[in-house]
Amino acid sequence: MSIEAISLMPKNKEELVKCLSHADERTCFAAGCTDLIPSQSYLKGFSAFVDLTHVCNMNLIEIAEDCLVIGATATFADIAKNPYVQSYANALALAASQVGSSQIRNRATIGGNVANASPAADSLPALVSLDATAEVLGCDESSRMIPVMEMIKDINVSVLRPREVIWAFRIPLRPHVRSAFVKVGGRKRVTISRLNLAMSVEVTRNRLKRARIYLGTLGPRPLLADKACQVCENAVLESFPLDLFLDALADKVDEAIPTRPSRAYKRVAVRGLGQDILNLIASWECLH
Amino acid sequence: MVNIEIKINGKIKCIDVNPRMRLIDLLRNLGLTSVKEGCSEGECGTCTVLLDGKAVTSCTVLAFQADGHEVTTVEGLQTNGELDVIQQAFIENDAVQCGFCTPGMIMAVKSLLNENPHPTREDIIVAIEGNLCRCTGYLPIVKAVEQITKESVDLQ
Numbered sequence: 001m002s003i004e005a006i007s008l009m010p011k012n013k014e015e016l017v018k019c020l021s022h023a024d025e026r027t028c029f030a031a032g033c034t035d036l037i038p039s040q041s042y043l044k045g046f047s048a049f050v051d052l053t054h055v056c057n058m059n060l061i062e063i064a065e066d067c068l069v070i071g072a073t074a075t076f077a078d079i080a081k082n083p084y085v086q087s088y089a090n091a092l093a094l095a096a097s098q099v100g101s102s103q104i105r106n107r108a109t110i111g112g113n114v115a116n117a118s119p120a121a122d123s124l125p126a127l128v129s130l131d132a133t134a135e136v137l138g139c140d141e142s143s144r145m146i147p148v149m150e151m152i153k154d155i156n157v158s159v160l161r162p163r164e165v166i167w168a169f170r171i172p173l174r175p176h177v178r179s180a181f182v183k184v185g186g187r188k189r190v191t192i193s194r195l196n197l198a199m200s201v202e203v204t205r206n207r208l209k210r211a212r213i214y215l216g217t218l219g220p221r222p223l224l225a226d227k228a229c230q231v232c233e234n235a236v237l238e239s240f241p242l243d244l245f246l247d248a249l250a251d252k253v254d255e256a257i258p259t260r261p262s263r264a265y266k267r268v269a270v271r272g273l274g275q276d277i278l279n280l281i282a283s284w285e286c287l288h
Numbered sequence: 289m290v291n292i293e294i295k296i297n298g299k300i301k302c303i304d305v306n307p308r309m310r311l312i313d314l315l316r317n318l319g320l321t322s323v324k325e326g327c328s329e330g331e332c333g334t335c336t337v338l339l340d341g342k343a344v345t346s347c348t349v350l351a352f353q354a355d356g357h358e359v360t361t362v363e364g365l366q367t368n369g370e371l372d373v374i375q376q377a378f379i380e381n382d383a384v385q386c387g388f389c390t391p392g393m394i395m396a397v398k399s400l401l402n403e404n405p406h407p408t409r410e411d412i413i414v415a416i417e418g419n420l421c422r423c424t425g426y427l428p429i430v431k432a433v434e435q436i437t438k439e440s441v442d443l444q
Contacts, residue, residue, distance in 0.1 A: 008290055008307055009355060034348045037310065038329030049307045051353045077342070101418020103396065104330055106342045107349065189417050190331075 009054045013137075016058075016165070019050050020139035025162045031073045032108040034100065035116045052111075052165065059109075061085060066173050072111025072166040076123075077102070079110060089171050091179035091198045094280075095126040098183055101190045111166040114151055117158045117220070124148065125198035125214040125222040126181045132171045139163040145170075152221045176202045180280035182273045183216075193217050195266050197225075197249075197273040201281060206237040215249070215270070218256040225252045228274070237282050245278070246271040292355035296320070297364025305351045311337070312346040314354075315361060322362035322391035326420075333419030336392035336399075337361050343399035345418070362391040365398070373436050374398055381432035385423030393419045397433050406437055 010016040023029070026047035030036050052058060052073050059073040061082045068088045070079065079085050080097035099105055099113070099122050113123045114134065127148040134146045138161075146159065148169070153159050160166070179200035185191030196216040202209040211232035214222035227248035231241055253267040289304040296318065305314060312335045315323045323346055326332035330348040337346045338360040365372035374394050377383070384390050393416060400407055400415035407415065412433045413426075421429065 008352060030350065030353075032348075033350055033353070034330050034345075037348045037350070042308075049350060049352075051350070053353055054356070100330070101333065101345075102399070102415055103333060103336055103343045103345045103418045104348075106339075106399075107344050189414070 008049060009051045011054055012056050013058075013141075013167075016050075016052070016055050017137070017139060017141045020137070020163045020165065023048075023050070023139070023163050027162070029165045030112075032075065032112050034104050034108040035112060035118070052109075058167065060168075063088075063173070067170040068173060070110060070169045070171070072168055073109045074111075076100075076105040076108050076110065076113075080105065088173055088177075089126070089130050089179060090284075091126040091129055091181040091200060092123065092171070094181040095122040095183075095196075095198065098122060098181075098189070110169065114148060114169075115158050115160055115166055117152045117154075117156050119155055119220055120193045120196075120217050122181070122183060122193055122196055122216070124152070125196055125216040126179075127169060127171070128222045129198040129200045129212045129214045130171045130179060131174075131200075131212065132169050134166050135168045135170060136160065136164050137167040143167065149221060155220045157220075174202065176204050178203050178281050178284040180277050182276045182280070184269050184273060194262070195253075195269050195273060197270065197277055198222070199277050199281065201232060203237070203281070203284070208232045208235050208237070208240075213249075215252060215256070218253065218266075223252065223256055225249055227251060240278065240282075242275070242278070246274045249274045290352045290355075292352050294354050294356075295358040297360060307350065307352055309351040310347055311339075311349040311351045311354055311359070314351040315346060315359070320361045320363050324388055324391065326388075331418075331420075332389075332392075333396060333416075334389050334392040336395040336419065338395055338399055338402075341399065341402045343396045343415075343418075360395070360398070362394055365394070372398070373439075374401070374432070377432040377435050378429070381428045381435060383424060383428040383432040389419055389421045389423075393421065393429060397429075400433070401436065405440060407433065409434065 010019050028046035029050045031052040059071040061070050076096040076099045085093045113121050132148045136144050181198045183193040183196035199213045201211040211229045213225040213228045216222050231245045249270045250267045257263045293302050324334040326334035328347050330345040335346045396416050
């Protein structure tokens with residue numbers, strides 16, 4: 001039986017699983033379509049399109065046990081203004097608020113952003129810095145949990161198999177965690193990131209612990225700024241070693257893209273991003 | 289082909305569409321030519337329509353995805369031959385020059401006012417950030433929206 005005969009618009013998880021079981025490599029599971037339609041793959045053609053936006057509960061944003069759960073078809077507009085995301089995963093809320101235009105944010109989904117695996121994706125460094133895991137739904141209704149970092153195989157290639165879709169993302173709720181996201185592009189807004197930076201860190205009595213800092217656009221996956229994380233460990237906000245931190249970020253850019261022409265620009269830009277992200281972390285209580 | 293039921297400018301229509309057809313193509317085929325094709329990749333905003341009251345670029349939506357939803361274009365804004373307040377404010381503030389971006393711009397503003405009837409200047413700028421205009425310099429458009437906001441506050 002062809003997939004068109006099953007459903008092009010599954011309404012719930014059961015119908016979606018049925019679609020998955022009849023899918024093949026030329027079946028496209030689509031939601032926001034903001035990357036898909038302008039791409040060449042739309043023109044080349046799939047044999048069938050399955051719409052995910054009608055699947056109920058696939059766009060929910062909720063707290064479940066010790067996790068913030070974000071459905072794969074939640075739009076960036078929903079994510080940016082959701083109070084749970086702002087409280088527990090502010091890096092993601094900030095990233096979502098800076099994706100494309102308001103029209104794009106009303107359609108583009110977080111699942112699509114991750115599955116598309118663009119090196120310039122804004123949600124990826126934010127999700128990785130927050131230790132997010134993707135719940136991937138298979139055609140036998142089973143789920144496999146994959147850390148978001150491991151979702152990316154290469155530029156524009158995810159580890160999703162033909163009969164799989166991302167169902168949701170789980171972000172652990174960690175006490176005292178502050179997080180932020182900043183980016184720089186060709187213009188101030190409605191811009192694709194030339195460089196982006198996400199950070200999450202535990203802050204207790206202004207002392208930083210367990211920083212997770214990731215740079216986007218420097219490779220297929222977000223890149224851990226390990227030395228910058230080390231600079232943060234046990235540092236106190238009032239006497240933060242800013243120069244060391246910014247140097248560590250610039251060194252990471254040098255290390256990641258030693259021969260790329262954009263290195264000279266990005267090693268300077270990252271210092272500005274570093275200052276901006278620390279300001280957001282330091283002013284957390286004022287902003288929240 | 290997929291059979292969809294879609295409410296366009298207040299009227300329910302049952303239509304067979306090719307799953308590859310974009311929403312912009314469906315709307316223009318139905319004679320709703322206010323929906324302009326510009327960049328075809330969601331960058332210029334000239335094809336902006338409302339999907340369930342929210343602005344979207346109709347060039348990046350598949351037509352069948354609108355099944356069960358409500359689509360509004362500029363043609364759907366007039367009531368009893370009277371222009372919508374946004375259209376009127378655009379005229380009064382010279383916010384229209386060549387006019388190509390105007391329908392998309394108006395729908396982006398409509399989406400903003402649906403969600404936030406009293407936007408700040410920053411809110412207005414963010415709402416129209418996805419709509420390119422090469423004639424007006426944007427300021428008359430922002431002024432038009434500010435006029436609507438001011439008038440609605442004055443009425444209260």
